[in-house]
Amino acid sequence: MSTTASSPAADGMYSKLIDDEGSYEFNRSPDVQHGDHPVSPVIVTPRLSGPRSYRLATICLTLLCGVLLITIIAITARYKNKPQGSGEATLELQKQDANNTALIASINKLQQENKQLQKDRDDLLAKLATKITTKAPHVIKPTPEATQAHIVCPVDWYLFNNSCYLISRHTRNWKGSQTYCQNQxxxxxxxxxxxxxxFIWDLLPRGHWNAFWFGITDGENEDQWKWIDDAPVVGGFWEVGEPNNHINEDCGYIVKTQVLERVAVQSWFDAPCEMYLPFIxxxxxNATSP
Ligand SMILES: [Ca+2]
Ligand SMILES: [Ca+2]
Ligand SMILES: [Ca+2]
Structure with missing residues (x-):
């Protein structure tokens, strides 16, 4: 005989289980008997059953599902936002890196340009210095005064107030310089x-220590300066501290250096007459002179 077969009696038992809320005792079925001996009633261990417990379980499960759902949503949202946030931060960092790289490249380029410009400037200054140094006095252009005057100076001589001036291309000692001038x-x-x-100062080229003899000496009597024509020197345009006869210095020269602070009216020095220098x-x- 099969125990799974449904019968009206079993259906009745099941319905009773369902309907009798809180019931935990089965009644003895009149159909279940063994012989003439009555069967003792079956005692079943009490347990919660019925719609009330199902409802409670359903509520608990629903709550649990809700909590799980909320947790999943929260976690999903968190993980969804986190990568986005970090992605944006990464993008921002990459952008800043790119900007920094571009800035560094610009700075390097500017530094190179600056270097090149400094080099160009140095080259130009060197060329200018070379031109100034190599610009011999004889190539100095005549001044407007000379071109406007009626007096015509020889080639390489420059006119000022009825006198022509030559800045020599040669060097002589002071006496030799005077002899050269006399020969002219x-x-x-x-x-x-x-x-x-x-006027004379403006004709002179600048140099490290460009010095030019001119016509004064105190060779006869120390510190009694005379012009080459024996007239006494009055005043003059001495540098501060000059003349000082520092090493037996009896002849005068004009110095024009690269130092722009040096000025025409403070440029005379006394020096040893035997030095070889260019001269003036x-x-x-007069108007009738050739
Ligand atoms: Ca003069
Ligand atoms: Ca002297
Ligand atoms: Ca001196």
Missing amino acids: GAHLAIILTAEEQT CEKEM
Whole structure:
């Protein structure tokens, strides 16, 4: 006989289980008997059953599902947002890196350009210095005064107030310089005014220590300076501290250096007459002189 077969009696038992809320005792079925001996009633261990417990379980499960759902949503949202946030941060960092790289490249480029410009400037300054140094006095252009005057100076001589001046291309000691000038019908320059001094100064090229003999000496009597024509020197355009006869210095020269602070009216020095230097000749002219 099969125990799984449904019968009206079993259906009745099941319905009773379902319907009798809280029931935990089965009644003896009148159909279940063994012989003539009555069967003792079956005692079943009490247990919660029925719609009430199902409802409670359903509520608990629903709550659990809700909690799980909320947790899943929260976790999903968190993990969804986190990668986005970090992705944006990464993008931002990459952007900043790119900007930094571009800035560094710009700085490097500017530094290179700056270096090149400095090199160009140095080259130009060197060229300019070379030109100034190699610019011999004889190539100095005549001043407007010379071109406007009626007096015509020889080639390489420059006119100022009826005198022509030569800045020599040669070096001589002081006496040799005077001899050279005399051979040109001239003498070492006699400079009597600030205007004449400034005119001559402007003809001189700048250099490290460009010095030019002119027509004064105290060779006869120490510290009694005379012009080449024996006239006494009055005043003059001495540098501060000069003349000082530092090493038996009896002849005068004009110094024009690269130092722009040096000025025409403070440029005379006394020096040993035997030094070989370029010099300044002066030739007095008149309107009828060739
Ligand atoms: Ca003069
Ligand atoms: Ca002296
Ligand atoms: Ca001196």
